Structures are given as C-alpha cells and as structure tokens.
Amino acid sequence: MSEGAEGAGTDSxxxxxGLAPGGLLKIExxxxxxxxxxxxxxxxxxxxAGPGSASGRQPLAGLRVxxxxxxxxxxxxxxxxxxxxxxxxxxxxxxxxxTQDDVVAALIGEPGIRVYxxxxxxxxxxxxxxxxxxxxxxxxxxxxxxxxxxxxxADYPDLAARVRGGAEETTTGxxxxxxxxxxxxxxxxxLAVNDTPMKRIFDNKYGTGQSCWDGIMRCTNxxxxxxxxxxxxxxxxxxxxxxRAVGLGARVIVVEVDPVAANEALMDGxxxxxxxxxxxxxxxxxxxxxxxxAVRGEHLARIRxxxxxANAGHFNVEINxxxxxxxxxxxxxxxxxxxxxxxxxxxxxxxxxGEGRLVNLAAADGHPTEVMDLSFALQALAVLxxxxxxxDGLGGRVxxxxxxxxxxxxxxxxxxxxxxxxxxxxxxxxxxxxWQV
Ligand code: ADE
Numbered sequence: 001m002s003e004g005a006e007g008a009g010t011d012s013x014x015x016x017x018g019l020a021p022g023g024l025l026k027i028e029x030x031x032x033x034x035x036x037x038x039x040x041x042x043x044x045x046x047x048x049a050g051p052g053s054a055s056g057r058q059p060l061a062g063l064r065v066x067x068x069x070x071x072x073x074x075x076x077x078x079x080x081x082x083x084x085x086x087x088x089x090x091x092x093x094x095x096x097x098x099t100q101d102d103v104v105a106a107l108i109g110e111p112g113i114r115v116y117x118x119x120x121x122x123x124x125x126x127x128x129x130x131x132x133x134x135x136x137x138x139x140x141x142x143x144x145x146x147x148x149x150x151x152x153x154a155d156y157p158d159l160a161a162r163v164r165g166g167a168e169e170t171t172t173g174x175x176x177x178x179x180x181x182x183x184x185x186x187x188x189x190x191l192a193v194n195d196t197p198m199k200r201i202f203d204n205k206y207g208t209g210q211s212c213w214d215g216i217m218r219c220t221n222x223x224x225x226x227x228x229x230x231x232x233x234x235x236x237x238x239x240x241x242x243x244r245a246v247g248l249g250a251r252v253i254v255v256e257v258d259p260v261a262a263n264e265a266l267m268d269g270x271x272x273x274x275x276x277x278x279x280x281x282x283x284x285x286x287x288x289x290x291x292x293x294a295v296r297g298e299h300l301a302r303i304r305x306x307x308x309x310a311n312a313g314h315f316n317v318e319i320n321x322x323x324x325x326x327x328x329x330x331x332x333x334x335x336x337x338x339x340x341x342x343x344x345x346x347x348x349x350x351x352x353x354g355e356g357r358l359v360n361l362a363a364a365d366g367h368p369t370e371v372m373d374l375s376f377a378l379q380a381l382a383v384l385x386x387x388x389x390x391x392d393g394l395g396g397r398v399x400x401x402x403x404x405x406x407x408x409x410x411x412x413x414x415x416x417x418x419x420x421x422x423x424x425x426x427x428x429x430x431x432x433x434x435w436q437v
Contacts, residue, residue, distance in 0.1 A: 012108040013129065015101040015118040023106030026073035027080070034077055034373035035416040036409060040380050041081040058086025060387055066090045066138035068130055068148035069169065070098035070361050071117050074372035076107050081380055083112040087140075092133040093117035094144040095314075096126045097354060098361035131155055140386050141166040142379055143190075145314045146173035150180070153187060165386035166190040167379055168398075171204070171235065172290050172314035178398050186396030191382045193375070196401035198409045200236050203375045207367030209240025211360035212286060212312040213248060219338035219353055219363040220308060225249030230282035232275065233289035234261040237312055241286050242270055253278045255294070275299050284308045286359075287318035297323035305348040309356070316356040324352065338363040374409055381405045 031038070044059050065087040069075045075091075083089045089112060093099040099117040107113050114136075116129040134152045137159045143149050143166060152160040165188055168174050174194050180186040193199055213224065229245040231238050232255045242252045242265070254265035255275045262272045279299040283306075287294040290313050295303075300323055303309075311318045324342055325332075332340035332352065338359075342350045354362030366372065382401065385391065391399060414421065424432070 012104075012115045013118075013132070014104045014108055014115055017105050017108065019102035019105040020109050021102075021106075023073070023076070023100070023102035023104070026100070026103055027076045027106055030073045030369045030372075031077050033369040034074065034376070036373045036377040036412045037077065037081055037380060039412050039416070040377050040408075041084055044085055044380075044384060058084075059384060061086035063139040063387055064088045064090065064136060065140045065142065065383060066092075066133045066136060066148060067142040068092050068094045068133060069142060069144045070094055070358075070366055071104050071107075071115065072098060072100045072361070072366050073103050074366065074369055074376060076103050078376040078379060079107060079113055080110065081376075082383060083110065085380070085384075087112070087383075089113045090133050090136045090138065091115045091117065092129040092148070093121065093126070094147060095357055095361060096121040096123070097357045098366065100365075127151070134159065137162070139164050140383055142169065142383065143167070143173055144169040146176040146180075149173075149177065149186075149190065153180070153185060157187075160187045163188045164389075165391040165394075167193045167382035167386070169199075169375065169379065170194050170314050171237075174398060175290060181396050181398050184396070186398075189391040189394040189397050189399050191385065191391070191399050191401055193378050193382050193401055196378060196403075196406045198406045198413075199375050199378055199401075202371050203367060204236035205240035205243075207240070207371040207375075208237040208288065208312055208360065209244040210371075211364055211367045212237075212241050212288075212310070213244050214365075215338075215359040215361070215363035216284070216286075216308065216310050216353060219336060219359075220351070221336075222308070223249075224284070227251070227283040228253060228281050229284045229286065230255060230275075230278040231270075232256075232285070232287040232294040232318070233291075233313070234258070234265045235288065235290070237288040239264075239268070241288055241312060242268065245284075245286075246270075250284070253281060276302070279303050282307060285310065285319075287311045288313050289318055290314065292317040293320050294318045296320040297326065300324055300327055300350065303348075303350060306351070308351045308353060310353040310359040311356050312359055314358065319352065319356045321352075321356050324350065374413060377409045377412065378405065381408065 099119045104115045116132040174192045227250045229250040230253045231242045234256045252270040254270045256262040279302040327344045332342045335341045338354045340352045
C-alpha cells in the first residue's frame with residue numbers, strides 16, 4: 001500500500017487526518033444546501049423517539065451500513081445522517097479519483113464512522129479498500145456501481161448471505177446487479193434507487209448535465225461555445241450533457257444505438273450519426289453510454305488534433321485507453337491537473353480528461369448539492385425501507401423503489417422551496433374516476 005494513515009482512534013485507512021479542517025468546511029457548506037435529507041433525518045428521529053413511539057430509539061441502531069460511494073462532501077452528509085439515525089457506518093470509495101482526502105479526514109473524526117479510501121488509489125488499493133468495507137459484515141449496503149456487492153459475493157459469500165438488502169445508486173450498478181440476479185447469483189434484494197424518477201431525472205439528467213461541464217471547464221479552462229460536442233449515449237445522462245452543451249453555445253452530435261433515443265435526440269435539435277462519422281467532426285467527446293469502447297481505435301485514428309476526450313459514465317472503459325496508448329509514441333504528458341496529452345505517431349494531440357474516469361468527480365466536486373440532496377434523501381429512505389424489513393424474504397432480486405418514497409422526496413423538495421402544488425377538487429377526482437360514456 002502507498003502512503004496513508006490510520007484514522008484517529010479508529011481502524012480507518014485514509015491519507016492524512018490532518019486535512020480534516022478543510023473537509024469540515026466543505027461538509028458544513030453542503031449541509032446547509034441539503035434540506036430534504038435533513039428533513040427526512042429529523043422526521044425519522046422524531047418518529048422513533050417521539051411520544052407514543054414503541055421503540056424510542058434510533059431507527060438504524062444496531063445495524064451496520066457499508067457504503068461504497070463517491071466520498072465527497074455531499075456523501076459525507078449522507079453518512080453522517082445515517083450515523084445520526086443510529087447506524088454503524090463503514091465507507092469506501094467507488095472510484096479511485098472521486099475520494100476527497102480532506103472530506104474523509106473530517107469523517108473519521110466522527111464517532112460511528114470508519115473509512116477506507118484515499119484519492120488516487122491504485123487498482124490494488126481500491127479493491128483492497130472495498131474488500132475491507134465488505135469484511136466488516138454489513139447488514140445493509142449502499143453501492144454506486146456494484147463493486148461492494150460483487151466483492152461481497154466473490155470474496156465474502158458467508159457475509160453476503162447475511163446482508164438484509166442493498167441500495168444501488170447508478171445505472172451501471174443496476175445493470176450489473178440485474179445481470180447477477182438473472183444468473184441466480186445475487187444473494188439479497190437490492191433497491192434500484194437509480195431507476196426512480198426523482199433520481200433519474202434530477203441526478204442523471206440535470207446533475208450530470210451541470211457537473212460534467214463543470215469538470216471539463218475547470219480542468220481545461222477552455223470555451224465550450226463555438227465547439228462541436230459529440231455525446232455518446234442519449235440516456236438521461238447524455239440528454240443532460242447535450243442540453244447543457246447547447247446552453248453553453250456548442251453544436252451537439254449524438255451517437256446512439258437505440259432508435260427511440262436517436263429520434264428523441266433529433267427532435268431535441270441535435271445531429272445524430274455513428275461515431276465513425278462524428279469522430280471527424282468533434283472538438284469535445286463526452287461518453288455517457290455505460291458500455292465499453294464507445295470511442296475506440298478506429299475512431300481515435302480520425303479525431304482531430306487538439307480534441308478533448310471526457311467520460312461521464314461510471315467506469316473508465318468508455319474511451320478505450322489501451323487503443324489510445326497504442327496510437328502514441330510515448331507515455332502521455334500531464335499538461336494540467338486532470339489533463340493528459342496523448343501525442344499520436346502522426347503528430348496529433350488528443351487530451352484525455354480525468355484519466356478517462358468520471359470527469360465530473362475526477363475534475364470537479366460531482367453533481368450540484370441540491371441534486372445530491374434528492375438522491376441521498378432517496379438513499380436514506382431506501383436504507384430505512386430495508387431496515388424496517390420491507391425487503392425481507394424477497395431473495396436475490398433487483399427491486400423497484402416504492403413510488404411513495406419518490407413522492408415523499410418530491411414533496412419535501414417543493415416544501416423546502418416554498419412551492420405549493422395545485423390540488424384536485426372533489427369534482428375533478430370524480431371526473432378522473434369516471435369511465436362511463
Ligand atoms: N456525488 C456523490 N455521489 C455522486 C454521484 N454518483 N454522481 C455525481 N456526484 C456525486
């Protein structure tokens with residue numbers, strides 16, 4: 001293992017506990033912009049300890065929650081809320097570049113929280129940290145990409161067998177877990193938090209739409225206006241990335257394999273073509289496919305000198321990095337933080353951002369705080385749902401989030417903004433129930 005430090009008074013493994021003051025300030029900032037998570041935490045604590053409560057205790061008391069998440073300040077706020085709700089919290093990173101060392105330093109100063117993570121972990125370190133979180137024997141897991149759940153199954157099958165349930169944060173994780181369930185390999189039920197509207201619409205579309213450009217602009221200090229942006233994949237993330245690119249003054253080309261999504265891209269005003277054609281036209285490439293090889297050798301061979309290559313999908317497989325390296329004479333040159341210059345044998349320069357990892361978390365702070373407030377409010381409700389036995393007996397399945405939980409988060413968000421809903425009158429309710437001619 002490379003440099004690092006044991007956490008203060010815990011068995012945490014982080015880089016430098018001395019960074020805690022900076023991390024505490026970051027957490028303080030996001031906490032004041034995450035009212036929905038705060039309202040849910042307060043309600044759950046009030047419910048359990050309030051008058052007439054049978055238990056009078058924290059709803060997660062006695063439960064260990066292990067989380068494999070992007071360890072930045074908003075995530076820290078979720079982990080603190082789970083701890084306040086009584087959980088024993090263990091966390092590891094879900095991407096080697098998204099862990100913020102000052103944030104995890106602040107976290108391990110808190111009772112009831114252990115962390116195994118540091119920024120820039122090597123692949124071995126990353127997997128070792130995920131394994132350390134798995135080895136603690138969680139009752140409930142929260143995953144972002146399914147690395148913790150797959151590690152539990154592969155390396156700690158006895159511990160996997162005693163997990164009550166999980167909650168998955170991202171599309172890639174849901175796809176992996178659905179494949180696991182299809183193969184009969186999943187040992188416990190997992191809530192697909194990703195798939196619920198209050199997550200997908202706001203986090204995937206508006207969250208990625210803003211944070212991806214935040215990352216690209218921060219690390220390059222270049223203009224988006226006037227450029228041709230190629231967006232690979234027109235799911236919720238791709239739609240957000242394309243929409244914000246237009247807002248920043250770019251022309252957008254969408255590359256898509258699904259005919260319905262391709263039609264939507266056309267109707268949204270974007271050009272649609274295969275990557276083989278888009279490769280020659282683009283100045284900036286952003287991958288959001290959730291699949292490998294969206295940009296591969298045959299495309300890299302055509303991309304123009306000076307182009308930027310960024311990935312906004314969960315894993316660093318969307319731009320084929322082996323193909324990129326094979327085009328070049330020598331190793332890449334780091335020309336700015338999070339910008340690596342690859343010089344091809346033909347003399348073209350291609351700039352890979354954030355090492356091809358999630359650019360919004362490698363080169364910026366992830367999604368806007370208000371957006372993660374919604375996602376993490378859903379995660380807190382998902383954990384409560386599991387803790388109160390709602391998934392018990394379901395076995396190894398990927399389970400939809402109950403619509404009532406989605407609606408609760410939507411209502412709390414509106415309440416936090418002071419926005420009121422229109423209400424149906426009794427006559428309108430009758431009208432909607434009537435079917436007779
Ligand atoms: N911050 C914490 N988790 C995140 C995620 N999955 N995407 C973007 N920003 C985040």
